[in-house]
Amino acid sequence: MRKTTKLLIVARHHYIERTINLPITIKKDVKAAIEFEFEGLRDEFQLFYKISEPSDGKCQVMIWQVPKAIIPKGIMMVLPESYLLANLLKPNQLLRYQSLQGRQVMLANTLTHICSSASRHQTMAIFAQASGVSLTVPIEYSIEQLSSQIYKGLFACWQQLASGFWVAPEANKRDWKTLLKPLIIPTIVCSVVYLALSSSFVAYQLQSVENEIEDQKDAISSVLNLQNQIAQLTQELAQFETVNQQPPPLWRIWQILSPYYTQGVSVKFIRYNNEQVYFSGEAPSASNILESMLDNPMVLSPEFTTSVTKQKDNESFIIRFSLAPLDSMASSASTGSISDEQ
Numbered sequence: 179m180r181k182t183t184k185l186l187i188v189a190r191h192h193y194i195e196r197t198i199n200l201p202i203t204i205k206k207d208v209k210a211a212i213e214f215e216f217e218g219l220r221d222e223f224q225l226f227y228k229i230s231e232p233s234d235g236k237c238q239v240m241i242w243q244v245p246k247a248i249i250p251k252g253i254m255m256v257l258p259e260s261y262l263l264a265n266l267l268k269p270n271q272l273l274r275y276q277s278l279q280g281r282q283v284m285l286a287n288t289l290t291h292i293c294s295s296a297s298r299h300q301t302m303a304i305f306a307q308a309s310g311v312s313l314t315v316p317i318e319y320s321i322e323q324l325s326s327q328i329y330k331g332l333f334a335c336w337q338q339l340a341s342g343f344w345v346a347p348e349a350n351k352r353d354w355k356t357l358l359k360p361l362i363i364p365t366i367v368c369s370v371v372y373l374a375l376s377s378s379f380v381a382y383q384l385q386s387v388e389n390e391i392e393d394q395k396d397a398i399s400s401v402l403n404l405q406n407q408i409a410q411l412t413q414e415l416a417q418f419e420t421v422n423q424q425p426p427p428l429w430r431i432w433q434i435l436s437p438y439y440t441q442g443v444s445v446k447f448i449r450y451n452n453e454q455v456y457f458s459g460e461a462p463s464a465s466n467i468l469e470s471m472l473d474n475p476m477v478l479s480p481e482f483t484t485s486v487t488k489q490k491d492n493e494s495f496i497i498r499f500s501l502a503p504l505d506s507m508a509s510s511a512s513t514g515s516i517s518d519e520q
Contacts, residue, residue, distance in 0.1 A: 222246060238290050242258045262334075263319075263328065266330060270312060272306060272314060274319075434477060443467065455501065477500075478501065
């Protein structure tokens with residue numbers, strides 16, 4: 179084996195070289211068949227392949243199986259020795275050479291694929307027959323010539339090397355227990371220190387707040403008392419407003435209208451809609467009824483809702499008015515008493 183930086187050239191007797199024929203020509207299907215062929219081999223071998231041009235509805239695939247055990251770490255590309263040397267041969271030409279380990283290797287470049295053998299028990303005639311090429315005088319490389327020929331083959335096919343011979347990266351299984359074990363104690367120590375510092379800081383902040391509250395205790399008590407007083411006053415004010423908003427009692431309607439019964443007023447109907455009173459009746463003079471209501475402090479805004487109609491000796495009318503609040507009546511009464519005294 180020769181190692182040049184990230185490139186590894188593997189001697190023929192270190193890898194398995196074989197050819198398979200697939201009865202398919204679509205490249206996508208060919209690759210799928212190759213992946214199926216490689217199933218179960220990836221654990222032990224780095225697998226490389228080259229697909230030949232389809233012919234007669236078939237496709238030939240060259241496969242190289244290089245044991246992972248012989249590939250040093252850090253290697254990015256692995257090149258089979260036979261592939262490099264085959265690029266120096268013409269079609270159906272034979273090559274025989276001595277490897278650097280002193281083993282005889284036979285190589286043939288057919289029209290469709292590469293065929294090579296490093297067997298000690300195989301003759302050139304048997305190899306030529308097995309490869310399907312005519313037995314001719316082979317090209318011979320000595321051990322001294324082999325290195326230069328390999329480099330020559332490397333430069334001859336450098337464009338084809340860009341694909342197909344890259345080493346697949348290993349999926350490293352990490353032992354998380356081993357990786358995390360050294361971190362357990364530092365993590366626990368850091369957590370304890372963090373909790374201690376956090377607890378101390380919280381205790382300090384709490385004590386500071388308590389001291390500040392103690393210093394401002396009198397001011398806080400005064401503010402709380404003031405808030406309680408404001409709340410009580412607000413509640414009392416709401417109660418007074420509720421009392422003032424209560425509707426006037428309905429008995430006051432009879433207090434207003436009862437005098438008209440003695441004055442010969444005939445009442446048709448009296449209606450109250452929680453805001454105004456509608457009084458319909460007949461009287462000798464409807465205007466006198468309206469004037470008396472205008473003078474009554476218990477009545478607000480009396481007015482005719484319709485025109486007054488004459489019916490024989492009486493006038494028919496409808497008067498609408500509101501009930502005056504009790505406080506306004508009290509103020510009117512006090513004003514009247516003062517006027518009387520004067």
